[in-house]
Amino acid sequence: MKWTQALQEYQDYLRIERGLSKNSILNYSLDIKKLIGWLEEHSIQTSPVVITEESLQEFIYTIAKKVNPRSQSRIISGLRGFFNYLVFSEYRTTNPLELIESPKIGRKLPDTLSEEEIDMLIKNIDLSSSQGERNRAILETLYACGLRVSELISLKTSDLFFEEGFIKVTGKGDKERFVPIGDGTIKFIELYRKEIRVHEPIQPLAQDTLFLNRRGNPLSRSMIFVIIKELVVKAGIRKTISPHTFRHSFATHLLERGADLRSIQQMLGHESITTTEVYTHLDKKHLTSVLNNFHPRK
Known part of the structure; x- marks a missing residue:
């Protein structure tokens, strides 16, 4: 079996069986292509079916000199998944990365905004312009629903079930x-839709897209970053803020107010509860309060 065939079959598996997005498949593929490029560079003639643990250890030793431990760990994880697929498909009997350990890295906790800082950002929006009404609706939706930026820019008017509250x-x-949505956020979205969006030119392919730019096209990811970056400067907040920060803040504030992890997991769309558990590390004061309030031996 050649590397190109194995890679193509793995990509098909990720797309069809795992249901991963194009971006996720691309990232997994890049790890494998790094290995293929290294083998070619060192004139190592082997195939994915017979490559040994020793060759992979040498490859990992090489990349360890060029990337940080977090990137190294991600590459090892990506390759381990690829060889697990080959074992699953009975091309191999063992995974050559099974005994290769990833470097120890600390778990990076996400930055969050306080409720006051979110209010400051929204207060600094210039509501005298049509784009201001749109930007307020965007920030309110990011924070109130805990969306990823890709989910926000692809949100459609046909996805709004306001009567049901979702x-x-x-x-x-x-x-x-x-995802549930509150009355306050519904009010800001409806204000944008009925007072601003209806009066703007909308391109044919963007008729159902909720948030649009001045030319009537869907907003890009980078534009959302620019909007938030400008507001952070105006508000004088000295933190590294991105659209994802609102998602982290959404989850953290829910947890602080007593929401259970399973509910937060469902709203965030996390496949594993382990991903959601990172928020339990954010506020030690909150966890101490929970212990003092609810444990019988407090």
């Missing part, structure tokens, strides 16, 4: 979920 969100791997 929006339909298309997440990673095109997986759909329903």
Whole structure:
């Protein structure tokens, strides 16, 4: 079996069986292509079926000199998944990375905004312009629903089920979920839709897209970053803030107010509860309060 065949079959597996997005498949593929390039560079004639643990250890030793431990760990994880697929498909009997350990890295906790800082950002929006009304609706939606930026820019008017109090969100791997939305956020979205959006030119392919730019096209990811960056400067907040920060803040504030992890997991669209558990590390004061309030031996 050649590397090109193995890679193509693995990509098909990730797309069809795992339901991963194009971006996720691309990232997994890049790890394998790094290995293929290294083998070619060192004139090592081997195939994915017979490559040995020793060759892979040498490859990992080489990349360890060029990338940080977090990137090294990600590459090892990506390759381990690839060889697990080959074992699953009975091309191999063992995974050559099974005994290769990833470097120890600390778990990076996400930055969050306080409720006051979120209020400061929204207060600094210039509501005298049509774009200001749109930007307020964007920030309110990011924070109130805990959306990824990709989910926000792909949100459609047909995804809004305001009478039921939900929006339909298309997440990673095109997986759909329903997220509750509060009356306050509904008010800002409806204000934008009925007072601003209806008076703007809308391109044919963007008729159902909720948030649009001045030319009537869907907003890009980079534009959302620019909007937030400008507001952070105006508000004088000295933190590294991105659209994802609102998602982290959404989850953290829910946890602080007593929401259970399973509910937060469903709203965020996390496949594993382990991903959601990172938020339990954010506020030690909150956890101490929970212990003092609820444990029988407090």
